[in-house]
Amino acid sequence: MVIFQNNIKRLLRNKGALLAITIIPLIFMALILASTDTQKLKVGLIDQDKSPFTKQFAENLKKKADFVSVNEKNYRNQLISGYAEYVIILPKGFTDSLIKGKPISVKSYQVKESNVSAGVKAYVDSYFRNSELISKAADGDSDKFYKGMKEYEKGNLQVKEKSIGKDNRQNVVSALGFVVYSLFLMINVSSRLILQDKDKKLYHRFFTTPLKLRSYNIQHILSYIFISLMQIICLLAIMIFIFHADLGPSIFNVFIVLFVFSIVSISIGILISSQAKNSKQAQAIAILISTPFAMLGGCFWPIDIMPDVLQKIAEFIPISWGLKALKKLVYGNSLSHVMLELSILAGFAIIFFLLSSWKKEDIAK
Amino acid sequence: MIIEVSNLVKRYKDFLALDHMTLAVKEGEVFGLLGPNGAGKSTLVHTMLGLTKYDSGEIKLLGKSIKQHELEIKEDIGLVPQDIALYEELTADENVTLFGRLYGLKGEDLKNGVKEALEFVGLYDMKDKQPGKFSGGMKRRLNIACAIVHKPKLIIMDEPTVGIDPQSRNYILESVKKLNEMGSTIIYISHYMEEVAAICTNIAIVDKGRIIAQGTKNELAKLIINEHVVVITMEAPNYAVIEKLKKLPVVKEVTAENETLRIVTESPQMNEILELFIQEGVKVTNVATTTPTLEDVFLTLTGRALREEA
Numbered sequence: 001m002v003i004f005q006n007n008i009k010r011l012l013r014n015k016g017a018l019l020a021i022t023i024i025p026l027i028f029m030a031l032i033l034a035s036t037d038t039q040k041l042k043v044g045l046i047d048q049d050k051s052p053f054t055k056q057f058a059e060n061l062k063k064k065a066d067f068v069s070v071n072e073k074n075y076r077n078q079l080i081s082g083y084a085e086y087v088i089i090l091p092k093g094f095t096d097s098l099i100k101g102k103p104i105s106v107k108s109y110q111v112k113e114s115n116v117s118a119g120v121k122a123y124v125d126s127y128f129r130n131s132e133l134i135s136k137a138a139d140g141d142s143d144k145f146y147k148g149m150k151e152y153e154k155g156n157l158q159v160k161e162k163s164i165g166k167d168n169r170q171n172v173v174s175a176l177g178f179v180v181y182s183l184f185l186m187i188n189v190s191s192r193l194i195l196q197d198k199d200k201k202l203y204h205r206f207f208t209t210p211l212k213l214r215s216y217n218i219q220h221i222l223s224y225i226f227i228s229l230m231q232i233i234c235l236l237a238i239m240i241f242i243f244h245a246d247l248g249p250s251i252f253n254v255f256i257v258l259f260v261f262s263i264v265s266i267s268i269g270i271l272i273s274s275q276a277k278n279s280k281q282a283q284a285i286a287i288l289i290s291t292p293f294a295m296l297g298g299c300f301w302p303i304d305i306m307p308d309v310l311q312k313i314a315e316f317i318p319i320s321w322g323l324k325a326l327k328k329l330v331y332g333n334s335l336s337h338v339m340l341e342l343s344i345l346a347g348f349a350i351i352f353f354l355l356s357s358w359k360k361e362d363i364a365k
Numbered sequence: 366m367i368i369e370v371s372n373l374v375k376r377y378k379d380f381l382a383l384d385h386m387t388l389a390v391k392e393g394e395v396f397g398l399l400g401p402n403g404a405g406k407s408t409l410v411h412t413m414l415g416l417t418k419y420d421s422g423e424i425k426l427l428g429k430s431i432k433q434h435e436l437e438i439k440e441d442i443g444l445v446p447q448d449i450a451l452y453e454e455l456t457a458d459e460n461v462t463l464f465g466r467l468y469g470l471k472g473e474d475l476k477n478g479v480k481e482a483l484e485f486v487g488l489y490d491m492k493d494k495q496p497g498k499f500s501g502g503m504k505r506r507l508n509i510a511c512a513i514v515h516k517p518k519l520i521i522m523d524e525p526t527v528g529i530d531p532q533s534r535n536y537i538l539e540s541v542k543k544l545n546e547m548g549s550t551i552i553y554i555s556h557y558m559e560e561v562a563a564i565c566t567n568i569a570i571v572d573k574g575r576i577i578a579q580g581t582k583n584e585l586a587k588l589i590i591n592e593h594v595v596v597i598t599m600e601a602p603n604y605a606v607i608e609k610l611k612k613l614p615v616v617k618e619v620t621a622e623n624e625t626l627r628i629v630t631e632s633p634q635m636n637e638i639l640e641l642f643i644q645e646g647v648k649v650t651n652v653a654t655t656t657p658t659l660e661d662v663f664l665t666l667t668g669r670a671l672r673e674e675a
Binding site: 002006009010013014200201202204205206207208209210211212 | 414415416436437439440442444446448449450451452453454455459463464466467468469511
């Protein structure tokens with residue numbers, strides 16, 4: 001494993017590459033995760049009913065969000081200007097309908113979906129769903145309904161407070177986007193080391209020793225896998241132990257997806273390495289590919305916000321499949337739910353490895 | 366024989382790089398390999414080390430066929446490549462250690478091998494420095510250390526003195542002699558005829574994929590015993606006279622270095638040559654005769670000057 005160990009040594013001495021593949025993504029990841037608990041949604045409530053129930057609802061909501069004053073006439077402009085991020089309208093007769101067991105409708109508006117708004121929305125939905133259940137139990141009796149609501153709120157508030165406080169899953173997915181980006185940046189390393197050996201005439205010299213070409217290639221790939229594993233372990237450890245990020249039911253599953261993705265990154269690097277004439281050309285290709293692919297693949301923002309054409313293109317980029325799988329896992333799915341994504345990633349890796357081995361090697365050249 | 370190459374053929378499409386080449390090198394020799402660009406020297410080394418596949422023929426190194434015992438043979442060979450092939454980001458010690466490990470050294474053997482190799486090339490005091498900070502001569506010496514760390518039986522040196530100062534060149538030439546005295550057989554590939562003449566016990570001249578002459582320096586000189594060398598110095602360089610000299614029947618080769626011409630002739634008579642200078646009105650400041658050198662042998666046999674490619 002001489003070449004393997006030598007590659008690790010070379011990479012550890014290459015401060016620029018280390019900075020690029022770990023520190024920079026780590027900073028962005030940290031910024032996202034650190035902002036999770038400080039953000040509060042600016043919510044406006046238009047209470048046309050003005051019943052004790054709606055007033056109590058407003059009081060509860062104030063604990064979940066920054067309350068801003070909005071009115072029926074200009075709430076749309078207030079949403080567009082960013083003064084309010086989420087507006088709820090409770091129509092006249094809302095409480096009455098609720099107590100009598102009639103269907104209720106709550107109108108809500110928002111400009112963009114975020115993890116914070118998702119949390120508040122979930123709270124509002126849950127509040128009214130439970131209110132409906134209590135009204136059914138009260139069977140139209142207003143006193144019983146309010147009594148039931150009082151009891152519900154005692155427990156509900158405690159439980160929900162905790163749930164919303166921890167509902168930073170979208171941020172976790174965003175942070176994982178940077179972990180994926182970090183792993184994808186490995187193409188800058190895996191595309192260049194062999195070519196650097198060739199540029200320095202070491203490649204040719206190595207095979208004058210008892211070293212086989214296959215062993216040399218395998219040791220290179222293993223060294224990239226080792227470096228990627230270290231990246232995954234370090235970044236996940238920082239997410240879990242420093243930022244207390246909730247990675248879903250199984251951290252191991254997240255690890256598996258990241259590992260499979262790292263193999264795809266390595267295969268892309270090897271493919272570039274096999275096609276480029278020298279390490280400078282490989283570096284140029286890697287730079288040209290890495291950040292645009294990360295953008296298209298959804299490392300920096302959700303794919304859903306991109307135009308349809310770009311979303312279609314993203315389907316041909318391994319990053320998007322890696323992130324899809326990670327999102328599913330963070331939102332509570334098991335490994336069996338991400339088998340399609342994992343299979344597509346594995347397919348990408350196999351294709352890239354095959355393409356890179358297509359070209360016959362003449363050591364002496 | 367430490368090297369036995371017989372009827373070796375290597376083709377690159379229509380180009381015949383090795384044309385039924387046959388070569389034998391005895392153990393303990395410093396064997397010089399001379400030849401112009403494209404003569405087949407590099408192809409020969411590449412095929413001997415298994416880096417390039419050959420079309421037909423046979424290669425035996427250290428008594429074993431390269432086809433059947435490639436890795437085993439490589440353990441006993443050290444190549445000093447023409448290019449400086451080192452990691453600039455690793456220290457001198459780490460570079461030599463890397464090659465020591467690739468050659469299969471471990472533990473104390475590795476430690477001692479690295480120390481001895483660095484001491485041998487005079488770089489032990491610089492072992493913790495990165496070669497990026499070394500002079501050209503020091504890099505060349507480190508290049509050699511990487512090839513001798515495992516004390517190989519056969520060392521192939523491909524132009525090991527290109528582009529270095531005279532002091533480092535002398536150091537390397539002395540090192541070659543010492544390595545040979547210590548028991549290694551050396552294949553020395555060089556453009557510098559005086560280096561080959563000074564250190565090689567046996568010399569082969571390669572041209573167009575074939576060995577066109579082989580022997581000791583004296584044996585090769587005998588190949589052109591009937592030829593004579595006249596050195597004429599003119600007042601100023603004159604290229605027209607060179608062309609006319611080449612057309613004279615007695616003249617075999619003419620090489621020019623500024624105003625000095627080196628003329629290989631078949632006759633000791635200089636009348637015809639001197640008459641040409643008078644006819645052309647070229648003023649001659651000095652005329653001398655000399656015995657043929659290895660350079661003249663090479664020139665006569667290949668029709669090309671070695672230095673042109675250096």
